[in-house]
Amino acid sequence: MLPPGKIPPEKLREIVFNRLGAKGERVLMSSDLGIDAAAIDFGESVLVASTDPITGAEKGIGFYALNVNANDVATFGAKPKWFLVSILLPEGARDELLEEIMDEIHESALKLGVAVVGGHTEVTPGLKKPIVVGTMLGEVERDKLVTSNGARAGDVIIVTKWAGLEGTAIIASEREEELVKTFGRELVERAKSLIEMISVVNDALISVEVGVNAMHDPTEGGIANGLHEMADAAGLGFKVYAEKITIREETRKICGFYGLNPLALISSGSLMIAAPRENAEKVILALKEKWINASVVGEFTPDSKTRLIIENGKAKPLPRPESDELWKVV
Incomplete structure (x- = not known):
């Protein structure tokens, strides 16, 4: 039985990607994992x-x-x-x-x-x-043109805004009364207002002008799934640092209340960028000049089987979310 949310990658390969009709002569990029x-x-x-x-x-x-x-x-x-x-x-x-x-x-x-x-x-x-x-x-x-599979080994991973941004806004709207009783009206209103930051159009168009190799919008499965999707598309692994992935207070509290992992919560509003190391600071500066916060959270590595998150100085595998944390609440 298939779980709620996105179809698992192995099922996409087995059922979907081998049934795509005729080959289009002018198609430069079409459906694939992480694309x-x-x-x-x-x-x-x-x-x-x-x-x-x-x-x-x-x-x-x-x-x-x-x-x-x-x-x-x-x-x-x-x-x-x-x-x-x-x-x-x-x-x-x-x-x-x-x-x-x-x-x-x-x-x-x-x-x-x-x-x-x-x-x-x-x-x-x-x-x-x-x-x-x-x-x-x-x-x-x-x-x-920048394609989702363009990341290269050694590229740094830049994430804009905050993990779980869209999911936080959705939960705050759908479970408003319950959350107000627990955290008060002010925090819930701040959480709901995060919907206003969901667009990454400016983030992306600014970044591409500076020079990046790949970009990805982490939707279902959040930052964790987005990392796997970018790595899948490019045939790479990754190493990221948990403390460098920014998470807002509203997200931490709401996820804590419902027992959710903010890194696996739908994150439209964040943009994940693979950039040459020498361009990283230029990309971040260009974004910050437009009041878009961004930070380097890790790097892509050559071994596609090694996908790690560093927490408290210890490296451990970062699992691919089976489904988005949002489905546990709404």
């Missing part, structure tokens, strides 16, 4: 496309749908430009729910300069919550 977008050759420019559903949230679902898909496109160095969306509503849904979702998509698209160009809406029997599936298209000059 969240496709790149298609359009001559001097490259079209980058990505699709993702939003299934673990109800509040702010339109906002998440647009921004999560924009993030995946931006990790290829492309500016998000065109969005298609399918909105599946549960039986009995009121007009106001559809209006709320579309308002969130519209406002988010305006903020990023994205045009909503198509999609589908329906009421779907059997659903308990709405599901929104988005597809984002973006464009980048060919010589600025």
Whole structure:
């Protein structure tokens, strides 16, 4: 039986990646482990496309749908430009729910300069919550294309913002009353407001101008799974330092309350970057000039079987999360 969340890598190889239809002559990059977008050759420019559903949230679902898909496109160095969306509503849904979702998509698209160009809406029997599936298209000059599998042994790993950012915002919204009783209104409101930082479009476009080898948006499974996905894509291992991965107070407290691992909590809003060591400080400085915090948390290593986290001076394997911690709560 398959677990909730992303399909395990071995099942993707067994069932999905050997059933991808015809080979596209202009496809520069397509589906694979750790690769969240496709790149298609359009001559001097490259079209980058990505699709993702939003299934673990109800509040702010339109906002998440647009921004999560924009993030995946931006990790290829492309500016998000065109969005298609399918909105599946549960039986009995009121007009106001559809209006709320579309308002969130519209406002988010305006903020990023994205045009909503198509999609589908329906009421779907059997659903308990709405599901929104988005597809984002973006464009980048060919010589600025960055692919998810471009990390090299010796590259440093840079992470922007904080681990578990998106998951913290979702849990604070979905379990608001319970958390307010435990931690008070101020902390819960701060946690909810983290949704405003979910975009990594600026993080990515700034970084690619400085010079990086790969970027990745750690969604389901959080920073831990994101590290494995980047390493999978490049055929590498990694070594990271737990104390260098920044985690906000709100995330620590909420994860502690529910017994969750913040490193395996959905982390849209963070950007993971593989950068040549000589470019690391330039990347971090460029990000900080735009008020985006970032830090070096480790490095990629040649042995793909060695994937370590250093805690209190001791190295131990960092396991791949079986599913996202969010599913234990919502």
